[in-house]
Amino acid sequence: MKYYFLALGTVVVVCVGCAMDGSHLTDKGEYHAPPAAMMARPGPMVDGPGPGVIPQMAMGGGPGMWGCPPGGPGMGMPQAPATSQIRFVGPIGLHIGWLIPNGYAENQLVAPASYNFFQGGTYRLKITNLPGRDAGGQDPVALYPTLQVYPTHPNTEAYLTHNSVPIQLTEEDLEQVESNNFVTKVIYLPDAKYQELAIANVETLVSTRLDPGVDPIQEADKRGTIMAVLRMGNKDLGSAGPVARPMAGMGQDEFEQVSHQVDGDKGELMPPMPIGPAGQNTPGIPGAMMMAGSGYPGAPISGVNMQAWGMPITGTPIGLPGPTHLPLGGPASLQSHTVRNRTQQNIPKPTKDMLIDVSHEPGLSLPPPVGYINYKEKHPVYSPGELSNPAWNNAQPH
Amino acid sequence: MVKISSIIAGLLAVLLTCGTSVLAQQYPAVDGRQFPLNQMSPPGTAAQWAVNAGRVTPGSFQPVKVTLPAEGKVTFYESWDRPLELAAPAQAGLLVGRMYRLKVSGLEEFSGIDFFPSIELIDRLHPPAGREEDFPIDFEFTIEEFEWAAAGRLVTKVLYLEQPDRVPQLLLDQTQRITTIEPSRNALAEADSLGRPMAIVRMGGRTPDPHRPDPSFYGPGGPIRVVKRPTEALKPASHQQADFSAGWRGPVAAGRR
Numbered sequence: 001m002k003y004y005f006l007a008l009g010t011v012v013v014v015c016v017g018c019a020m021d022g023s024h025l026t027d028k029g030e031y032h033a034p035p036a037a038m039m040a041r042p043g044p045m046v047d048g049p050g051p052g053v054i055p056q057m058a059m060g061g062g063p064g065m066w067g068c069p070p071g072g073p074g075m076g077m078p079q080a081p082a083t084s085q086i087r088f089v090g091p092i093g094l095h096i097g098w099l100i101p102n103g104y105a106e107n108q109l110v111a112p113a114s115y116n117f118f119q120g121g122t123y124r125l126k127i128t129n130l131p132g133r134d135a136g137g138q139d140p141v142a143l144y145p146t147l148q149v150y151p152t153h154p155n156t157e158a159y160l161t162h163n164s165v166p167i168q169l170t171e172e173d174l175e176q177v178e179s180n181n182f183v184t185k186v187i188y189l190p191d192a193k194y195q196e197l198a199i200a201n202v203e204t205l206v207s208t209r210l211d212p213g214v215d216p217i218q219e220a221d222k223r224g225t226i227m228a229v230l231r232m233g234n235k236d237l238g239s240a241g242p243v244a245r246p247m248a249g250m251g252q253d254e255f256e257q258v259s260h261q262v263d264g265d266k267g268e269l270m271p272p273m274p275i276g277p278a279g280q281n282t283p284g285i286p287g288a289m290m291m292a293g294s295g296y297p298g299a300p301i302s303g304v305n306m307q308a309w310g311m312p313i314t315g316t317p318i319g320l321p322g323p324t325h326l327p328l329g330g331p332a333s334l335q336s337h338t339v340r341n342r343t344q345q346n347i348p349k350p351t352k353d354m355l356i357d358v359s360h361e362p363g364l365s366l367p368p369p370v371g372y373i374n375y376k377e378k379h380p381v382y383s384p385g386e387l388s389n390p391a392w393n394n395a396q397p398h
Numbered sequence: 399m400v401k402i403s404s405i406i407a408g409l410l411a412v413l414l415t416c417g418t419s420v421l422a423q424q425y426p427a428v429d430g431r432q433f434p435l436n437q438m439s440p441p442g443t444a445a446q447w448a449v450n451a452g453r454v455t456p457g458s459f460q461p462v463k464v465t466l467p468a469e470g471k472v473t474f475y476e477s478w479d480r481p482l483e484l485a486a487p488a489q490a491g492l493l494v495g496r497m498y499r500l501k502v503s504g505l506e507e508f509s510g511i512d513f514f515p516s517i518e519l520i521d522r523l524h525p526p527a528g529r530e531e532d533f534p535i536d537f538e539f540t541i542e543e544f545e546w547a548a549a550g551r552l553v554t555k556v557l558y559l560e561q562p563d564r565v566p567q568l569l570l571d572q573t574q575r576i577t578t579i580e581p582s583r584n585a586l587a588e589a590d591s592l593g594r595p596m597a598i599v600r601m602g603g604r605t606p607d608p609h610r611p612d613p614s615f616y617g618p619g620g621p622i623r624v625v626k627r628p629t630e631a632l633k634p635a636s637h638q639q640a641d642f643s644a645g646w647r648g649p650v651a652a653g654r655r
Binding site: 031040192 | 551
C-alpha cells in the first residue's frame, strides 16, 4: 500500500511540475528583459506622440540606431530606406538579373557579387549562365526565382548593418528544380541557443532537405529571425506569350507598350522593381492609434467624406430607396421585386465574447527600483615613512 | 520494489527536464543583476542609453587608437562624404555616446578587401587633465578577426576597463586579453562584472553599395578630432609616465562573438 501512495504522490508532483512549466520550481531569481522589439518602444506603456511618451527608437532603417545626437533620439538622423546586402556566392560565373518595369534587366551581377536590396520587398530574379547547362544551346536556360528581403528586426539589425546575407545555389538545388521540384531556401540568423559557434553566422534551411510537410519558413522562424527567402522553380517566364496591348480605338495617339531589355554586359544597369511586400514592418507590435485631437476630419461628415444625407446608396429595378417624396408620373407597373438566397447555410453565429490570452515565457521580471543608497568611500591610511603602492604594481617598497 | 523505484526515477527525470527546458532560452544573470542589453541589441542602443541615463556627457571626445596586425590604413567617417584617412595605428578623438563607421584597408593579407567595422562608444576614460591623448582606448584587430569577417561572420567585441581588484596580478601584462564567450552569454554583462564596458566593436563582411551612394551604411557619423602631436610626446620619457602606462592597463577585450 505504501508503494502505491508513493507512486501516486510522485505522479502528482510530476504532473503539477510540468503544468507549472518547470521554471517556477527552479526559479533562481533571474531577471528577464523584455524582447528587443518591445524595448524599442520605451513607452511608458503607451506609444505614439504625447506628453511624457518616449518616441519609438529608430529601427528598420538599417543603421537606424547609429547613436543619438544631443537633443533627443531620432533627431537629425537621415531616414534612408533600409537595405539588406544580398551576396550571391555561387556558382561562380552565375549571371543575375531582375525584373524591372516592362522587362528584365539581365546580367546585372556576375557571381560572386553583392547587391543592396530594399527591405520589405519581393523581387523577381532572372538567373542565367548556369554551370553545365548552357552548352551551346540557342535558348539559354534561365531560372526566375523570387527573392523576399525581410525587414530589419531588432535581433538582426547588428548583423545586417555589418554583414551581407549569403545565397548560394548548389548543384543539388539546380537538380531539384530540373526535376520539377520547388525549392525554398530560407536564410535566417539563429537565436543564441541555436548557434553552434561563438562567432555569429547565418544558417540556411532548404525545403528539399527537410521532412515532407515541414514548412521551412515556420521552422526557420522557430530557430531564429528570417532575413531572406528564395523560392525557385522551373517555370519559364521568358517564353513568348500574349502581349498585353492597350485598348483599340484610341485614335491617332494609340501607343504600344514597349518591353525594355537592359543588359548589364553592355554597361546598362537598373535597380530591381519589387513585385510585392515581404515580412512585417512591425514585429509583433501594432502601430500607434490616435483616437482624436489630430485635427484631421476622421469623423464621418455628411457630404464631405461620405454620401450626402438622403442620397440613395442601393439600386433596385423598382426605384431607389431614399427619403420620402411626392409621387411623380404614373404608378409603377412592377409592384414587387424579391431575390431569395436558397443556399443551404450552416454558419455559426458570431462570437459574442472574445478572450485571447497572451504571455511571455518566461514572464518579464525586473528588479525593484532603487530606494536606498549607502555610499561610502574608504581612504588609505599610511604610517609615517610608509610608501603608497598600488596593489597591481606588485612591487615591494624600498 | 525495483520496478517502482525505476518508475519514480524516470518520472523525476521527466520533471527535471521540464524544469530546465525553459531556462536554457535566457541569458543567465550575472551577479544577480539585470542587464537588459546584450551584444545582439540593435547597434547604437547601448550608446543611446548611456546618454539618456546621464552616464556620459554628450559632446565629450574620447581618443581611440586603432591598431592593425600589419601595415594598413584606417578611415574615420565624419559623414559618408567626409572621410578621414590615417595610417595605422590611427588615433582620433570620437564623441562618446555615438557610433562611427570605419574603413580598414591596405592589409597585405587581404589584398583588395576592405573592412568596415563600427565603434560604439558607451563610456569614456578619465585620464589626467591635459593628457587625454596619451591614454586612448586601444582597438586591436587581429588577423583571425579579419578572416572571420571576410568569411561573412559577425565579430562583436566588448572592450572594458578592467577593475584592478578583480584581475589577478599575474595577468597584468602588456597584451590585451581576449576572452571568447558562448553565444548564449551576455558579453556586456560579463564585461561589466570585470570592469567598466567602454565600447562595442562590430565587424562583418558588408561593404557599401557600389551602385549608388549609401549614406545610411555609414550612419550619421559625428565630429572627429585629430590632434597632431610631436613624435617625442609619444615616447614614455619619464618613469612617471611608465608607471601610468603600467598601471592603467588599457581596456581589454572581454567578449567576442
